[in-house]
Amino acid sequence: MTLRANANLSELIAQTMEMEMERDPRTLLIGEDVGYSGGTFGASRRLFRRFGEWRVRDTPISEMGFTGMAVGLAMSGWRPIVEIMFTDFFGVCLEQIYNAVAKNRYMSGGRVAMPITIRAAGGAIGVAAQHSQTLWGMLAHLPGLKVVAPSNPYDYRGMLAAAIEDDDPVVVIEHKGVYLEKISDFALGTTIPEGRYTVPIGQAAVVRPGGDLTIATLSTMVERSLAAAGILAAEGIEAEIVDLRSVVPLDHETVVASVARTGRLLVVDEDYQSFGLSGELVSRTVEALGPSGVRGLRRLAEPDVPIPAAKSLEDEVIPSVAAIARVARELVA
Amino acid sequence: MTSLLDRYRLMARMRAFEDACAEGIRSGELRGELHLAQGQEGIAAGMVDALRPDDWMVSNHRPHLHAIAKGVPLFPLMAEIYEKAVGLAGGKGGHLHLFDPDHRFSTTGIVGSSLPVALGHAYAARLQETDDVAIGITGDGGTNTGQFHETLNMAAIWSLPLVVLVENNEYAISVPASEVIAPPGIAGRAAAYGAWGRRVNGIDVEAFAAAFDEAVAHARSGAGPALLEATCHRFRGHYEGDPDVYRSPAAHAEMAATGDPILIARARLLERAEADESSLDRILREATIEMADLLESVRAAPAPDPANALTDVFARAEP
Numbered sequence: 001m002t003l004r005a006n007a008n009l010s011e012l013i014a015q016t017m018e019m020e021m022e023r024d025p026r027t028l029l030i031g032e033d034v035g036y037s038g039g040t041f042g043a044s045r046r047l048f049r050r051f052g053e054w055r056v057r058d059t060p061i062s063e064m065g066f067t068g069m070a071v072g073l074a075m076s077g078w079r080p081i082v083e084i085m086f087t088d089f090f091g092v093c094l095e096q097i098y099n100a101v102a103k104n105r106y107m108s109g110g111r112v113a114m115p116i117t118i119r120a121a122g123g124a125i126g127v128a129a130q131h132s133q134t135l136w137g138m139l140a141h142l143p144g145l146k147v148v149a150p151s152n153p154y155d156y157r158g159m160l161a162a163a164i165e166d167d168d169p170v171v172v173i174e175h176k177g178v179y180l181e182k183i184s185d186f187a188l189g190t191t192i193p194e195g196r197y198t199v200p201i202g203q204a205a206v207v208r209p210g211g212d213l214t215i216a217t218l219s220t221m222v223e224r225s226l227a228a229a230g231i232l233a234a235e236g237i238e239a240e241i242v243d244l245r246s247v248v249p250l251d252h253e254t255v256v257a258s259v260a261r262t263g264r265l266l267v268v269d270e271d272y273q274s275f276g277l278s279g280e281l282v283s284r285t286v287e288a289l290g291p292s293g294v295r296g297l298r299r300l301a302e303p304d305v306p307i308p309a310a311k312s313l314e315d316e317v318i319p320s321v322a323a324i325a326r327v328a329r330e331l332v333a
Numbered sequence: 334m335t336s337l338l339d340r341y342r343l344m345a346r347m348r349a350f351e352d353a354c355a356e357g358i359r360s361g362e363l364r365g366e367l368h369l370a371q372g373q374e375g376i377a378a379g380m381v382d383a384l385r386p387d388d389w390m391v392s393n394h395r396p397h398l399h400a401i402a403k404g405v406p407l408f409p410l411m412a413e414i415y416e417k418a419v420g421l422a423g424g425k426g427g428h429l430h431l432f433d434p435d436h437r438f439s440t441t442g443i444v445g446s447s448l449p450v451a452l453g454h455a456y457a458a459r460l461q462e463t464d465d466v467a468i469g470i471t472g473d474g475g476t477n478t479g480q481f482h483e484t485l486n487m488a489a490i491w492s493l494p495l496v497v498l499v500e501n502n503e504y505a506i507s508v509p510a511s512e513v514i515a516p517p518g519i520a521g522r523a524a525a526y527g528a529w530g531r532r533v534n535g536i537d538v539e540a541f542a543a544a545f546d547e548a549v550a551h552a553r554s555g556a557g558p559a560l561l562e563a564t565c566h567r568f569r570g571h572y573e574g575d576p577d578v579y580r581s582p583a584a585h586a587e588m589a590a591t592g593d594p595i596l597i598a599r600a601r602l603l604e605r606a607e608a609d610e611s612s613l614d615r616i617l618r619e620a621t622i623e624m625a626d627l628l629e630s631v632r633a634a635p636a637p638d639p640a641n642a643l644t645d646v647f648a649r650a651e652p
């Protein structure tokens with residue numbers, strides 16, 4: 001299977017599911033508008049025609065019901081991919097997610113497997129408070145779920161394949177801002193191998209080396225941080241950028257190793273600041289290096305407000321390239 | 334009682350209002366998924382007689398016409414849709430989240446979540462011993478959520494003054510209602526709760542108004558909830574920009590020709606000789622001009638001050 005030269009990210013996601021469903025006949029996809037129409041962003045195009053309505057199921061708007069159904073399917077030996085259209089809708093099926101999907105293996109003494117992949121679109125694109133959240137911090141708080149948020153096409157394919165292959169539940173948070181972006185337009189990971197491959201879940205990547213500070217981030221904030229690093233470099237500040245790739249497991253070792261060299265950590269997170277990824281990463285870094293092992297720590301995340309509709313307001317709360325550069329500068333000063 | 338001619342005018346204004354909203358998508362002033370209710374004006378315009386200012390309404394992701402029917406003033410309404418500082422929420426809510434407590438109107442962008450909120454208003458009416466009713470609005474898709482069942486069950490056991498209004502436009506995004514709703518349909522589910530239930534043709538504004546009046550009267554009388562299913566068509570894609578691959582051009586042409594509540598009202602007005610072609614045309618023109626003027630004044634209004642992004646999270650500014 002090759003991708004069209006000017007394919008976009010949603011096409012890559014669809015093709016990845018196609019490869020995985022072909023590889024393993026127990027894999028199936030359920031969710032709203034995933035079938036006949038090929039997905040809200042086209043991220044499941046062709047699958048319905050290819051695999052039919054019993055393996056690609058258009059569901060009613062019954063998230064609690066069909067997420068619970070995935071639990072039963074998994075216990076019956078199937079490997080469901082559940083699409084919750086937007087992360088914001090986790091609210092209506094959280095019961096099944098945190099009490100069954102995440103806990104059944106543990107509660108059964110390891111005897112029950114939950115090979116469920118939950119895909120959802122997160123992030124802000126001007127759709128306000130109920131449609132702009134990423135919520136990976138909330139999900140990561142629940143033991144038993146792996147939570148990944150790729151930043152580039154290579155990882156989108158490799159991490160989705162790894163999630164589907166995983167015998168544990170994995171939530172994959174895709175960013176709505178990039179589905180329609182051309183693969184060649186990404187800053188990183190634009191070369192996609194022809195054959196199947198996976199990217200292991202739980203290994204961060206240093207995507208830009210630098211000696212003055214460490215920026216740890218994920219999802220679309222990786223590109224923004226790279227852009228900020230370009231601005232900083234022109235001022236003589238070299239930022240090292242770590243793409244975390246997954247929130248659970250959180251590869252803090254890679255971050256700690258980087259901060260051990262740079263002495264400074266900035267966490268950039270498109271999620272609410274308090275009680276989330278940024279605090280977790282900062283505390284793990286301090287625990288590892290000791291309070292005297294770091295010269296500076298900063299967090300740039302959403303300032304604990306719902307995401308507003310108006311662009312002027314949204315820009316204020318979502319970390320921007322300029323804000324990343326500004327905070328990095330303050331940290332190094 | 335509102336005359337058919339007045340309803341025609343209201344529907345024309347509703348359509349022109351949403352045309353003005355759609356301009357913001359084309360021009361890039363608005364981002365995100367703008368859900369228009371064009372084709373569904375017969376329902377909104379049919380609600381105005383039965384509703385009182387003290388009644389509560391909780392709408393869904395397709396809320397603009399409901400807001401107009403509930404009496405939300407057009408300037409702050411459109412200004413919020415255009416995310417302006419003078420909008421209902423100062424640009425924080427946007428087109429999907431419209432709140433006007435003065436007119437007892439609110440919305441949610443989460444499908445199904447409107448109904449329990451309306452249940453709360455109905456419960457409050459009971460506590461306060463008023464005869465206010467609450468209208469909870471959902472699409473056909475929303476009736477497949479658990480909240481639909483939970484709400485109707487509670488409203489029935491406590492005889493609450495709730496009207497669940499279902500706009501059945503046949504589709505939940507791309508998924509046809511016929512494929513995801515088990516027979517006997519939506520209104521038929523009322524029987525399971527011992528509730529009043531009816532299905533009505535929502536593109537016929539008079540038929541809808543009569544059924545809605547009855548549903549509201551039933552709820553207001555203290556006899557418990559009413560479930561009204563109004564059939565209709567959504568002319569536009571699910572949102573502005575939806576490629577709408579699930580409907581054919583022929584289906585669109587058919588909808589436009591036979592399923593337009595404005596055209597149906599027009600034909601009836603002419604047939605009854607309650608208006609002539611030129612006066613009906615004038616009404617359409619006036620509606621277009623009114624909304625173009627409104628849009629112009631909305632456009633002239635300033636965008637919100639970025640500093641306001643951090644306010645309103647709690648009742649008092651954080652210490």
Ligand SMILES: Cc1ncc(C[n+]2csc(CCOP(=O)(O)OP(=O)(O)O)c2C)c(N)n1
Nearest residue numbers: 089395442443444472473474475504505506
């Ligand atoms: C709980 C939840 N799931 C999914 C969505 C995404 N979504 C928004 S509108 C919609 C379809 C709603 O269909 P219906 O209730 O029939 O209303 P219509 O759009 O036809 O007016 C969906 C699936 C959502 N907003 N909330």
